[in-house]
Amino acid sequence: MKNTDVLIIGGSVAGHTTAVTGKATYPEKDFLLIRKEEKVMVPCGIPYIFGSLESSNQNILPGDAMYEKLGIRYEIGEVTDLYQHKKTCITSDGQEIHYKKLVLATGSLPKVPKFLNRVKYKNVHVIPKDKEYLDDLVDQLNGGKRIAVVGGGFIGVEIADELNKKGNDVTIIEILPHILSLSFDEEFTMEAEQIITDRGVGIMKKTQVKEILGHGDKADGLLLNNGSELKADNIILSMGYHPNTSLAKSVGLKINENGFIEVDEYMRTSDSDIFAVGDSAEKRDFVTRKPTGVMLASTACAEGRTAGLNLFKLCALKTLNGTIAIYSTAIGEHGFGTAGLTEAKANKEGFDIIAGTFSGMDKHPEKLPGTNHQTVKLIVSRDSGVIVGGEVLGGPSVGELINLIGFIIQTKTNVHSLLTAQIGTQPMLTASPNAYPLIKAAEIISEQL
């Protein structure tokens, strides 16, 4: 029997951040992190191992050196059983580990509809966070292949663009009317589609895969709902992820209607000595308050920090009061960002909203070299004037601009106070002060309120 104060199961971003923040907050406590993977991939970097990076070895989470420095113990292994009342876990090699606090950071697994029967074919792939699997896949897709990517969310789009860079012939198959449409309103998705098709990636929209076609263990194409067949040398199923909650379920921790482990604002599960963080932990939308299926490394980090801070005593202010999905993605030199509700989602949820969009340039004057178009859309609740969502497209500064909008949403800022908000502008780095799209979009909304 081993003993530890804090046992963390899972070594990706959520588990890692919980360990680092927890040990910094409670240095006198013993921390033990158990993970399956010898080397942990940077999750959001995975698409880039297919093109921009030389190898997945350039995409490793720099955890172990930090653990050694901070005095966090870690082991490679798998926890197979949990005895909640004895506060004990059992590993696959028969170890018994007693904990005071347990953190479930068990992540998520690729989601594949059963009827697709993918396991039959060796050239039909998913994107798990598994280095060996991915290394093998990168080797197989090293140029000259016809590749079908099923699913036009972020992962699908980023991987398609990277595989295209490597000289493959790539087609995205998206069931919805537009790619990226769970995160962006139509006008933004159409811009993204234009950019990615200009780069040579094919897109088939409103298209459903009925069946994977093949002979023996080799798929050779897809049968689509319109009756046509798409030939492919390799097929990537990028159809989302489902939370990995088997341990939590085995002891009867509460699971929400979407299949995530229920947690409170301190990331405690229905057993207050067990925390859950990351893709397997419940998220409630910051604005709608409904459970949401968002899975983002940045969200996992915020959750890991929250759990780490609150392991042994609760701290006001250091809580997570609802999840704001703040994403960004890059297609070539173009950046897209989104935070909070889209206009479509806000309408669907029953909000009475006003949206305002302003398009300008991301440098000023616009004749400066390297200037990109920049568009900001804000979504505001009509009754309160509070900003509930925002979308941005532009150049490389979009990643931080959407973080500014994310913070504006977090602070429940009223659109009126944004009119006189102070910002800094610089010719080479931002839009001009009198055409700064974020404030101009707020003005457009304010005039209608």
Place this chain on the structure above:
Amino acid sequence: MKNTDVLIIGGSVAGHTTAVTGKATYPEKDFLLIRKEEKVMVPCGIPYIFGSLESSNQNILPGDAMYEKLGIRYEIGEVTDLYQHKKTCITSDGQEIHYKKLVLATGSLPKVPKFLNRVKYKNVHVIPKDKEYLDDLVDQLNGGKRIAVVGGGFIGVEIADELNKKGNDVTIIEILPHILSLSFDEEFTMEAEQIITDRGVGIMKKTQVKEILGHGDKADGLLLNNGSELKADNIILSMGYHPNTSLAKSVGLKINENGFIEVDEYMRTSDSDIFAVGDSAEKRDFVTRKPTGVMLASTACAEGRTAGLNLFKLCALKTLNGTIAIYSTAIGEHGFGTAGLTEAKANKEGFDIIAGTFSGMDKHPEKLPGTNHQTVKLIVSRDSGVIVGGEVLGGPSVGELINLIGFIIQTKTNVHSLLTAQIGTQPMLTASPNAYPLIKAAEIISEQL
């Protein structure tokens, strides 16, 4: 006698923004803007006409077309006299204009110590916002010249870098121990000095100009306080600006101890029918509450918006409650940003502060092409935990990252709540979620609180 509802004197950023926001807010009112300049320069773009832009014609504020579209009248002319009690202005060509509300957006003029006696020499220059003067100057500095730039603030540094690009031999003379040191702490100014000297610009620090040397109407160098002489074909005096308040003074409007026109949170002067905005209007520091001499186009814009919104009725929320100087600058591919108090200034003002700095990378994993070092420093009031300042260096995303920090200061955010703040991260666009420098800097501070 002409009549107008709102007379705006000055057509640069502050006057322009007041006109546009005012007309949008009060469309039934008549607006007349009078300015001296035929064509108005984008103020922050001026340094770039010396290198990156082909001509100053690429750096014109796009005002007139907008005025015509919005129904704002404008005239080129000069107001020479103001009769406050008759609510009347007189122009140099003898027009009498009666107003209901007057907006002074009279800007600032280059500051030059009298002993330098610059007017004697035709090759000693300042940087006014005067297109003809600047066009002539650009022609004179078109490569191959030895140029001394006196003053290492933003304008001096940006112009020096641009003139260096054009093949001139440029030296900055700075009286303080470091360039940019009114806006950045020493460790940031040293990085900037390293970058700009690597690019070929000379810097002389702790160096004061005693005298301009020359023969007839031609200067040929500078006599420095260490007794040495610096030869120069052209000399640019970039020693700051003073508010242009002659009209305001002529009628006895209150002027503050720094020489700016006193205003309240709605930008009203001591005569509540006269507003002042931009470089000539008083600014109070958001944190210290003391008058400050900051002159920024972005600040002028926020003031213009505030005045425009409040011309005929006061609006809560739409006020300017103290100025946060949010600046950024670019040197080559490197960006520097600052908002609120530096550590040095906070200490000097008597704050008990804790500073925290984290250095990381602006993409992740760091092996992605085009990755820059990124450093964030936060300055926090120890007693309250409130963030009072921040500084950043990095790549092109710095302009928006400093705007995020500026907004954090504006919302009086406690450093503890930043620990669990939600941000979005993306490999090509931002730092990694578990090493996002803004949050890591907050962690470093929080551990000491």
